[in-house]
Amino acid sequence: MKIFKIAMTSPEARRRTILVHSRRDLRVTGVLAWLIFTKHIAEQARAGLSIALIKLFLHDYGAYPFSRELATVLQQRQFDVLYAFNASLEGTPSGWLDQGGHRVQPIELGQPLRREKFIERWVLERRYGRLLSDAVAAEQPDVAVFANTPIDALVPVLRECRKRGIAIVVWVQDLLGVAIGQVLADKAGILGQVPAAWYKHRELECLRLSDAVISISESFTPYLAANRVDAQACSVIPNWAPVDEITPRPRANAWARQQQLDHRFTFLYSGTLGFKHRPELLAELAQAVAHRDAMVVVNSRGAVADWLRVQAAERKIANLQVNDFQPIEQLPEVLASGDVLIGMLAPDAADYCVPSKILSNHCAGRSQLLSLSESNPAAQLVLEHRTGYVASPDDAGSFIRAALSLMDDNAERLEMGRRAREVAEELFNIDKIALRFEAIFEDVAKG
Incomplete structure (x- = not known):
């Protein structure tokens, strides 16, 4: 069900939310309900409040601080954010779960995922892709964003998004296909060339399938252009770190x-x-x-x-x-x-x-x-x-x-x-940074 959320502009008011059914549901319940709703919206507008119309599924596999900060800021604007991450990835922090004001969905694999155990990792990443697809299907967002997502997990969830008409944004933190190719070349030599080419192909197919591709570095641009990723869909927004969360402290602490x-x-x-x-x-x-x-x-x-x-x-x-x-x-x-x-x-x-x-x-x-x-x-x-x-x-x-x-x-x-x-x-001014993401998400949400 699509949800319209009244997003308050002051911290005190943001603690209060008003949820209503979608227009389609309101038509079922009658014209009177819709009139009440539109009157309420007008009252909120006169009070200086804004309406969040975009449901955003923001997934960062490793739950890094910058993506969490982005989720928090977007939630305060015109987005209803569900932030998802791999809660079974070894080393993923969890002390922040009750912060931010947005909804959070930890995705559990049932056992720890250790990066260096390659066969077990391959199996678990494929399982993670199925769980992530289920989470997206249950949320039915307007826009789904994927950062740091392993290729074996990214392929099925993008397929799920396409099937459901959900706009896709891939936030490229690393060129994983290139990285996998180098790891396989180091460990398997010539025998690693075939799986390396396969992973590179799969990642590029995911990027070509996306409605928008956000890279963290201009250094990725030539690679994307050479591999026929639509330049019109590509943007570069460098990473940052949360300056309000990580502050200088005394050396003696x-x-x-x-x-x-x-x-x-x-x-x-x-x-x-x-x-x-x-x-x-x-x-x-x-x-x-x-x-x-x-x-x-x-x-x-x-x-x-x-x-x-x-x-x-x-x-x-x-x-x-x-x-x-x-x-x-x-x-x-x-x-x-x-x-x-x-x-x-x-x-x-x-x-x-x-x-x-x-x-x-x-x-x-x-x-x-x-x-x-x-x-x-x-x-x-x-x-x-x-x-x-x-x-x-x-x-x-x-x-x-x-x-x-x-x-x-x-x-x-x-x-x-x-x-x-x-x-x-x-x-690392998050307000300025968030505006750039906001413009991209709004654009792809329009279809």
Whole structure:
């Protein structure tokens, strides 16, 4: 059933909603009901209130902070938002579930999904696609948006949307078909070429099927154009991080004291960690700064985090500390506990992946240390605004020298952190960003 929702413009008024049936249902109940409804709408308009007519199904597989913030802002405007995500994905935060004012639908697989278990992951992602399709069918939105959705899950849900006449928006965070091709080439060599081509084909078919494609980087545009994705349907909206949620905190804080970091120089990496991130650099960095009593702290989970723990034990790297993921509500204090915040990506991943954690790190107001190709948009952000140092992923020595330089120059490191927060406040204005999404969603909703 289509729902018309009266969206209040003040925070106090937004707590109250008025739900009515669709016009079609009102015709069944009679002209009188429709007259009452239209009179009520006119009264709301005179009171300075707006009417939300667009039902939006916003799905982000990993429930990242920026998509959650977008859902919150759109809910306050002319959208009735249902935010869906994979609640079984290892490391997905859940402390935010009662925030935002919009409806939330966690999609449960019944067992944890670990990215490094490829066969099990393939089975679970196909199951997830069926569950996601069921969720969309039950909601029957005007517009469905899909971000970070695995290709094996995206194919069936887009098919479901087409069958039901639901407008489709694919929000391209990574070029997953390209990424899968590189992983298969590394692991299976020539044997991986056929499945790699198949996944690339399937992803491109999904993008061609979409009513709109939103990419997070201009670097994706040539690839999309070369593969016949309609340029008229494509837009570029760079990612951001929530500046009101991730704010600068004192270096000496409760989390730092709990981890015994309040009096030790700390390099910190916090977020998902795969082998594409070049995790060996973290162990090498810890060894390089051990004689200066500096710490390298990693907050992550999964096979790579376990591998780092083994490295720390076998190589006796006492200053490499690997924690589990930390609660999302503690993220500002966690990031504030680092004197330098780290971002990493292997060179062959630079063309299809833009690490969003580097944007969150800017919100925290700390200097950045990246092992990343300079062509990557995240690296360009750091270089353009002088918020840290960028070293080539192929040059471990350059990465270590940049780290030592940040340790030695206290004044410049602090100035980099100040600039990082300044840049975040300038570029990550959610009201301006939301307007661009709003225009796209309105356009596709019109058909």
